[in-house]
Amino acid sequence: MSKPQTIGEMLQEQGVSRRAFLKFTAYLASSMALTPQMAKAMADNLATARRQSVIWLSFQECSGCTESFTRSFSPTLEDLIFNFISLDYNETLMNVSGVAAIEARRKAVEENKGKYILVAEGAIPLDDDGVFSTSAGNTSLAELKELAKDAMAIIAVGSCATFGGIPAALPNPTGAVGIDQIITDKPIINIPGCPPIPEAMTGTIAYILSFGKLPELDHLKRPLIYFGNSIHDRCYRRPFYERGLFAKSFDDEGARKGWCLYEVGCKGPVTYNACATVKWNGGITFPIQSGHGCLGCSEPNFWDKGGFYKPIPAPINTVGKVVAGAAAAGVVAGAVSATIARARKKNAAKNKVKEENQ
Amino acid sequence: MSLPESLTPCTPPLTGMADSVLSEIAERLQVFALSGEETVIDLRSLPMSNADRNDLEVRLGRGEVEIKLYVSGQSDIWETTFAGVWWVRHIDGDGRIAAEEINITSVPDILRAHPDDARAAATRLAGINTKESDDV
Numbered sequence: 135m136s137k138p139q140t141i142g143e144m145l146q147e148q149g150v151s152r153r154a155f156l157k158f159t160a161y162l163a164s165s166m167a168l169t170p171q172m173a174k175a176m177a178d179n180l181a182t183a184r185r186q187s188v189i190w191l192s193f194q195e196c197s198g199c200t201e202s203f204t205r206s207f208s209p210t211l212e213d214l215i216f217n218f219i220s221l222d223y224n225e226t227l228m229n230v231s232g233v234a235a236i237e238a239r240r241k242a243v244e245e246n247k248g249k250y251i252l253v254a255e256g257a258i259p260l261d262d263d264g265v266f267s268t269s270a271g272n273t274s275l276a277e278l279k280e281l282a283k284d285a286m287a288i289i290a291v292g293s294c295a296t297f298g299g300i301p302a303a304l305p306n307p308t309g310a311v312g313i314d315q316i317i318t319d320k321p322i323i324n325i326p327g328c329p330p331i332p333e334a335m336t337g338t339i340a341y342i343l344s345f346g347k348l349p350e351l352d353h354l355k356r357p358l359i360y361f362g363n364s365i366h367d368r369c370y371r372r373p374f375y376e377r378g379l380f381a382k383s384f385d386d387e388g389a390r391k392g393w394c395l396y397e398v399g400c401k402g403p404v405t406y407n408a409c410a411t412v413k414w415n416g417g418i419t420f421p422i423q424s425g426h427g428c429l430g431c432s433e434p435n436f437w438d439k440g441g442f443y444k445p446i447p448a449p450i451n452t453v454g455k456v457v458a459g460a461a462a463a464g465v466v467a468g469a470v471s472a473t474i475a476r477a478r479k480k481n482a483a484k485n486k487v488k489e490e491n492q
Numbered sequence: 493m494s495l496p497e498s499l500t501p502c503t504p505p506l507t508g509m510a511d512s513v514l515s516e517i518a519e520r521l522q523v524f525a526l527s528g529e530e531t532v533i534d535l536r537s538l539p540m541s542n543a544d545r546n547d548l549e550v551r552l553g554r555g556e557v558e559i560k561l562y563v564s565g566q567s568d569i570w571e572t573t574f575a576g577v578w579w580v581r582h583i584d585g586d587g588r589i590a591a592e593e594i595n596i597t598s599v600p601d602i603l604r605a606h607p608d609d610a611r612a613a614a615t616r617l618a619g620i621n622t623k624e625s626d627d628v
């Protein structure tokens with residue numbers, strides 16, 4: 135029998151049925167807030183796609199993003215994503231292989247010129263020609279420039295690679311910056327977060343594979359499929375916010391009753407990320423559900439904004455109001471899910487205008 | 493070992509979202525009954541608490557059909573007490589819920605055998621037949 139060419143053929147050889155594809159894409163479509171109907175199209179497209187070559191570089195960082203990525207899914211679903219991509223090089227995971235790993239990277243670049251996705255984790259220090267971060271004798275700056283040259287696109291994962299992150303925290307002793315401050319001639323997708331939501335990383339790659347194009351991005355180059363809504367838009371505590379019921383401290387009656395955490399510093403209203411729906415640790419919970427406000431880790435400079443427990447200055451009114459109002463009345467005119475999907479798009483546009491005016 | 497009460501995650505309360513989703517299901521079921529137009533509602537992307545989802549599950553109830561799929565973990569699918577309204581719950585390998593949908597249709601899509609799978613199965617079965625007749 136001839137060698138399988140597509141992901142569908144390859145998985146069929148391994149006895150993976152199309153039902154498994156559908157289950158996987160139902161999960162992905164849900165995490166992306168795509169309409170559930172898109173799951174079927176995604177499954178069909180993935181089956182006919184070829185595996186995507188991915189080269190993963192690590193710069194000034196803590197490896198938390200790799201940790202997060204490798205825990206994307208439960209074992210059985212995780213097997214699937216690793217069939218869709220070919221992780222040809224990952225500095226952290228292949229560390230012990232030394233020169234053999236560098237050789238594998240060279241080969242992967244040669245074979246996939248112009249087609250591979252470069253994933254960048256960590257900030258790049260610019261001071262003193264970048265000597266503060268080196269690997270195999272090369273500075274991160276030189277390595278990034280070299281591998282960006284032949285990449286189809288770059289995905290910057292984590293708040294360090296996107297916005298400088300903790301390495302760039304004041305007084306930024308190494309002159310650390312995000313990837314898009316250096317590479318300006320390639321499509322760049324930013325997936326911030328500290329760490330980023332694993333599904334946002336794998337889901338973005340699966341999106342590119344199944345739709346053959348990059349996802350739509352917001353003004354900070356974040357994919358709208360994951361960053362189109364604020365935490366506040368999708369927070370289940372939102373009805374308490376609307377009714378003015380706030381916890382005033384972490385051990386008062388309001389906190390015990392699950393009221394809104396706005397007054398104890400929640401940054402949900404100004405933070406765009408998918409934590410409230412995709413959640414963490416296999417979808418079990420997210421910080422607000424565990425009783426702590428959002429820190430705003432997917433926004434630029436969250437690390438230097440002066441206090442995680444200080445309330446943000448003014449309330450923001452967005453889609454949640456519509457939903458909460460409808461929920462309180464117990465009726466909904468038209469489709470709730472469609473309303474939210476539409477609002478997600480509108481919010482992203484509004485958010486863009488708002489930030490541009492700042 | 494269970495955590496002391498002060499350390500357990502807050503139990504998300506009922507927010508009223510179940511009422512809203514129920515109204516939407518009723519509306520979409522009407523449409524399906526009249527025109528055959530199918531709908532899928534993704535419960536996980538709505539701002540529902542666990543209590544909301546449980547409430548919805550209880551109110552829709554369980555009808556005549558219950559199905560288990562064993563594919564990349566288990567999936568539980570059942571028709572609710574309202575014909576044409578199906579609850580589809582995908583569970584991953586660790587036993588966690590990966591996706592949860594309401595399908596308004598006669599049969600949820602994932603239950604149908606895909607033509608590619610049927611083709612591969614036909615080849616396999618023909619192979620078994622040939623082998624058995626060779627063995628005789």
Ligand code: SF4
Pocket residue numbers: 365366367369370371372373375393394395396400401402403422427428
């Ligand atoms: S302020 Fe925070 S806790 Fe309150 S509703 Fe918004 S995101 Fe949820």
Ligand code: SF4
Pocket residue numbers: 327328365405406407409420421422427428429430431432
């Ligand atoms: S809830 Fe906020 S701080 Fe926490 S991970 Fe999500 S975006 Fe970051």
